[in-house]
Amino acid sequence: MKLNKIFRLASLLSRCIEKSTTQKKHVAAVIDNGKIHCIRPNNPGVHAEFLSFSNFSNYKNNKSKKNCKILLVIRFENGMFKNSKPCKECIEKLKHHVKKIIYSTGDICNPFVCEKLEDLKNNWQSNLVKKIKDRVYMK
Numbered sequence: 001m002k003l004n005k006i007f008r009l010a011s012l013l014s015r016c017i018e019k020s021t022t023q024k025k026h027v028a029a030v031i032d033n034g035k036i037h038c039i040r041p042n043n044p045g046v047h048a049e050f051l052s053f054s055n056f057s058n059y060k061n062n063k064s065k066k067n068c069k070i071l072l073v074i075r076f077e078n079g080m081f082k083n084s085k086p087c088k089e090c091i092e093k094l095k096h097h098v099k100k101i102i103y104s105t106g107d108i109c110n111p112f113v114c115e116k117l118e119d120l121k122n123n124w125q126s127n128l129v130k131k132i133k134d135r136v137y138m139k
């Protein structure tokens, strides 16, 4: 996808950023046949890319998960795109159903990256996941 098209779609998503009720505001959407579907902000504890895909996959058929080609996820704060690379859990959950992911990087020289989800690596876990794991270890 060309950068100017990504910018156009990402700007559309950024208009929904205030619907996120968390401090770190992300929005994701499924791009299917050049059209945008299921724009979803993150909720406390649930990441935007997962919400958007879940909504899309159940959109037409509740029984079988529908795969999608492209998922776009952004973080947007103070009028700027920030790093929105998917976390380890989202990569694991989505890699068999989503082909590519485009995410904002927060790097002005290279503001968006498009990667195959199965090739993507991120050891970063969200605070929530860490908290849950700490609690489990404490028992």
Ligand SMILES: [Zn+2]
Pocket (backbone or CB within 6 Å): 047, 086, 087, 088, 089, 090, 091, 126
């Ligand atoms: Zn995530």
